[in-house]
Amino acid sequence: MISVMASELFKLRKKIRAWLGPLLIMILVLIAFPLSIDISQYDLNKFYFSIIVISLLVISFLATETMFVEDFEDGTLEQIYLQERDFYKLALAKVLIYVLLIGVPMSLIGSLFSFANGVDASQLPQIFITLIFSTLLLFNLFAFGAALSINKGAMLGVLATLPLALPVIILLGRAIRAVQFGNGFYEIMALMIGAGLLVAALVPLVISITLRTHLE
Amino acid sequence: MTAKLLPYIASCGLLLLLTGWVWGLAFAPEDAVQGNSYRIIFLHVPASIFAQAIYLFMSICAVMSVVWRVKLAAYLIKSAASVGALITFIALFSGSIWGIPTWGTWWQWDARITSTLILFIMYLGVITLHGSFSNLEKADRLMSILVIVGLVNIPIIKKSVDWWSTLHQPASITVSGAPTIDPSMLYPLFVSILGMGLVLISLGILSSRLHILGREKNKKWVQSYE
Amino acid sequence: MFTELLLYCCVYFCGSPSKKLKNCYSRLKMQKIRKQRLQKLFFIFALSGIGVSLILYSLNSKLDLFYTPSEMTAASLNAETRIKLGGMVKAESIKRLGTTVQFIVTDYQSEVAVSYEGITPDLFKEESGVVALGYFTNGVFAADQIFAKHDENYMPPELKMTEQQL
Numbered sequence: 097m098i099s100v101m102a103s104e105l106f107k108l109r110k111k112i113r114a115w116l117g118p119l120l121i122m123i124l125v126l127i128a129f130p131l132s133i134d135i136s137q138y139d140l141n142k143f144y145f146s147i148i149v150i151s152l153l154v155i156s157f158l159a160t161e162t163m164f165v166e167d168f169e170d171g172t173l174e175q176i177y178l179q180e181r182d183f184y185k186l187a188l189a190k191v192l193i194y195v196l197l198i199g200v201p202m203s204l205i206g207s208l209f210s211f212a213n214g215v216d217a218s219q220l221p222q223i224f225i226t227l228i229f230s231t232l233l234l235f236n237l238f239a240f241g242a243a244l245s246i247n248k249g250a251m252l253g254v255l256a257t258l259p260l261a262l263p264v265i266i267l268l269g270r271a272i273r274a275v276q277f278g279n280g281f282y283e284i285m286a287l288m289i290g291a292g293l294l295v296a297a298l299v300p301l302v303i304s305i306t307l308r309t310h311l312e
Numbered sequence: 313m314t315a316k317l318l319p320y321i322a323s324c325g326l327l328l329l330l331t332g333w334v335w336g337l338a339f340a341p342e343d344a345v346q347g348n349s350y351r352i353i354f355l356h357v358p359a360s361i362f363a364q365a366i367y368l369f370m371s372i373c374a375v376m377s378v379v380w381r382v383k384l385a386a387y388l389i390k391s392a393a394s395v396g397a398l399i400t401f402i403a404l405f406s407g408s409i410w411g412i413p414t415w416g417t418w419w420q421w422d423a424r425i426t427s428t429l430i431l432f433i434m435y436l437g438v439i440t441l442h443g444s445f446s447n448l449e450k451a452d453r454l455m456s457i458l459v460i461v462g463l464v465n466i467p468i469i470k471k472s473v474d475w476w477s478t479l480h481q482p483a484s485i486t487v488s489g490a491p492t493i494d495p496s497m498l499y500p501l502f503v504s505i506l507g508m509g510l511v512l513i514s515l516g517i518l519s520s521r522l523h524i525l526g527r528e529k530n531k532k533w534v535q536s537y538e
Numbered sequence: 539m540f541t542e543l544l545l546y547c548c549v550y551f552c553g554s555p556s557k558k559l560k561n562c563y564s565r566l567k568m569q570k571i572r573k574q575r576l577q578k579l580f581f582i583f584a585l586s587g588i589g590v591s592l593i594l595y596s597l598n599s600k601l602d603l604f605y606t607p608s609e610m611t612a613a614s615l616n617a618e619t620r621i622k623l624g625g626m627v628k629a630e631s632i633k634r635l636g637t638t639v640q641f642i643v644t645d646y647q648s649e650v651a652v653s654y655e656g657i658t659p660d661l662f663k664e665e666s667g668v669v670a671l672g673y674f675t676n677g678v679f680a681a682d683q684i685f686a687k688h689d690e691n692y693m694p695p696e697l698k699m700t701e702q703q704l
Contacts, residue, residue, distance in 0.1 A: 294590060
């Protein structure tokens with residue numbers, strides 16, 4: 097297991113475009129949004145969080161888009177299939193590495209930018225944890241979408257999995273509101289962490305079934 | 313076999329549906345709180361019940377298709393998806409028309425409405441997924457996997473009005489407990505549900521006929537038809 | 539690890555494997571596969587178990603902070619927490635002063651006075667359900683959002699009047 101994770105880490109670190117690109121786009125979006133609206137007219141505090149949430153959604157999709165394509169095309173998937181007949185470890189390792197290498201910086205950037213929302217420093221760890229677990233959920237779901245549409249382009253994966261990502265967004269919004277109003281945080285974090293663990297355990301199973309279908 | 317039954321099912325369904333609607337629209341008394349505008353319940357409630365029921369049917373077919381590789385189940389998923397998409401759209405549309413006089417808004421982002429919208433997009437996604445693969449067996453399996461994964465949406469729709477207080481009202485007809493809707497309005501509702509069910513089954517039979525004939529083009533039994 | 543060593547010994551010691559050694563080899567490989575499958579299953583179950591128990595815990599606790607008037611008078615609430623108050627509007631308690639609406643929310647056991655600035659929805663009237671979001675300060679609930687709920691009871695007006703007479 098450790099060896100699988102190490103090899104995935106190595107693969108991702110080589111593809112600089114894959115992990116640096118989404119982070120830069122997220123920073124650009126979060127800077128561009130206040131520039132594009134008339135700040136004096138709107139109270140930015142009220143909906144800056146929505147921009148963070150939306151950019152999280154879009155960037156999670158972008159980051160996991162080409163998760164399995166290269167493995168599919170250069171034969172790594174067939175090799176793993178011959179050795180182990182099951183892609184659970186591969187899917188789990190890939191998603192974990194992507195969350196650690198792309199998701200954690202995304203959460204950091206999001207929580208730093210939430211300073212613009214008038215959040216004081218004592219709430220930052222809470223926001224950070226919320227964002228991390230929602231990236232875990234979103235990356236899992238979009239990895240499933242990427243596995244569904246390996247060589248048919250990305251739009252298919254989006255259409256198939258975006259509906260499932262919307263409840264996650266609802267959950268994230270409620271968690272942010274709980275942080276903002278200062279109550280009910282631990283309950284909703286329990287819900288989010290529980291859902292995150294459940295999804296992280298079960299989605300690699302589904303991904304492995306999907307990849308096996310593609311290989312036939 | 314279905315050829316013989318289809319005229320009966322279709323005509324029965326249409327008759328029942330029309331009866332339910334005429335009864336509901338003309339003869340049922342008006343509601344104490346909402347006045348006459350509640351009558352759209354006879355379109356909205358059957359449509360939403362079947363929007364979810366068709367998805368459940370599709371998921372059973374999907375399990376059969378993935379686990380036991382039953383080809384007929386895969387054809388049925390595709391045809392049921394088109395019927396399901398149509399009826400979910402009708403449910404959403406009639407719901408928003410109902411919302412205007414009662415809530416003052418034709419859209420509200422509460423849990424049940426949003427989850428039904430998600431259901432609609434999932435139907436469309438299932439149809440799109442199947443249509444974009446040229447290897448049809450692979451397409452069948454992938455579509456079945458997607459349907460099963462999307463099954464998690466249905467409990468969210470059903471239970472969201474119980475779990476947290478939303479704008480949409482809780483169910484009036486429950487399995488346990490007396491229904492909270494008056495009998496003079498309950499019976500036309502049941503008749504409409506039954507009627508719409510039969511109409512949808514006939515639509516599904518028509519659509520699946522099309523798909524089966526299309527997929528089994530090269531088999532002998534199709535060619536001997538002509 | 540131990541099984542791997544045994545496997546290598548098996549392969550090393552038999553150039554042309556006899557039947558007995560072949561059985562030994564395949565049995566050890568099956569044990570390794572079985573152990574891996576068991577580990578995977580255990581991992582999945584452990585993770586999902588923790589996840590499900592966390593979800594159940596959170597669903598059972600007060601996720602929504604929805605209080606009825608009796609719960610609200612019983613609980614000691616922070617004036618800065620935003621909570622939801624739900625109940626029925628008491629009959630003949632709606633008073634409008636300019637743009638402010640004052641009314642009393644009751645659950646027939648206790649009551650809370652609410653004051654709200656703004657336009658009330660159409661369905662907001664006496665003796666019907668309402669949900670108010672806001673802050674509870676100085677014995678008055680200052681609501682900044684009001685939802686009028688339409689409940690699930692459909693009844694023709696004649697029956698309703700007979701009920702009221704009863």
